[in-house]
Amino acid sequence: xxxxxxxxxxxxxxxxxxxSTEPGPAAPGQSAGRAQPVKAIQAxxxxxxxxxAFDVEPGPDGWEIKVASHGQEHKVRVSRDGGxxxxxxxxxxxxxxxxxxxxxxxxxxxxxxxxxxxxxGELDEMEIDRATDGALVWEVGLRDGKGIEHxxxxxxxxxxxx
Numbered sequence: 001x002x003x004x005x006x007x008x009x010x011x012x013x014x015x016x017x018x019x020s021t022e023p024g025p026a027a028p029g030q031s032a033g034r035a036q037p038v039k040a041i042q043a044x045x046x047x048x049x050x051x052x053a054f055d056v057e058p059g060p061d062g063w064e065i066k067v068a069s070h071g072q073e074h075k076v077r078v079s080r081d082g083g084x085x086x087x088x089x090x091x092x093x094x095x096x097x098x099x100x101x102x103x104x105x106x107x108x109x110x111x112x113x114x115x116x117x118x119x120x121g122e123l124d125e126m127e128i129d130r131a132t133d134g135a136l137v138w139e140v141g142l143r144d145g146k147g148i149e150h151x152x153x154x155x156x157x158x159x160x161x162x
């Protein structure tokens with residue numbers, strides 16, 4: 001028979017483990033929590049002077065984020081947890097999305113936060129683009145807890161979910 005003290009210690013250990021505020025390990029292709037993509041976007045934008053992120057995708061070793069800076073486009077790789085910039089490469093031919101991000105009043109972080117308030121889920125990818133009606137929007141792909149992808153458009157001028 002087990003000692004009541006051992007049983008109580010085991011129950012206490014399990015209860016405390018369930019209260020941890022540390023994020024768990026991320027599954028391949030997924031972030032461990034909502035803060036990681038925000039931190040990664042902020043790190044990428046901060047890696048280049050005047051940087052504004054406009055395209056975010058998961059990569060093999062973290063996040064691949066396109067950043068506009070003074071008319072130049074940079075591809076910035078950031079660790080999965082958003083804590084480290086792994087690389088920064090200026091592209092030879094900037095994409096047409098650079099002009100779109102310059103017109104946006106709402107940055108990528110605020111757009112992601114608005115999308116997640118409307119539809120809880122982990123970021124799968126996001127980019128700035130034009131909706132079919134011509135409005136400038138952040139297209140945000142979120143994956144819910146069941147693995148279902150939801151596409152959320154956030155107005156890049158107002159920050160409202162469309």
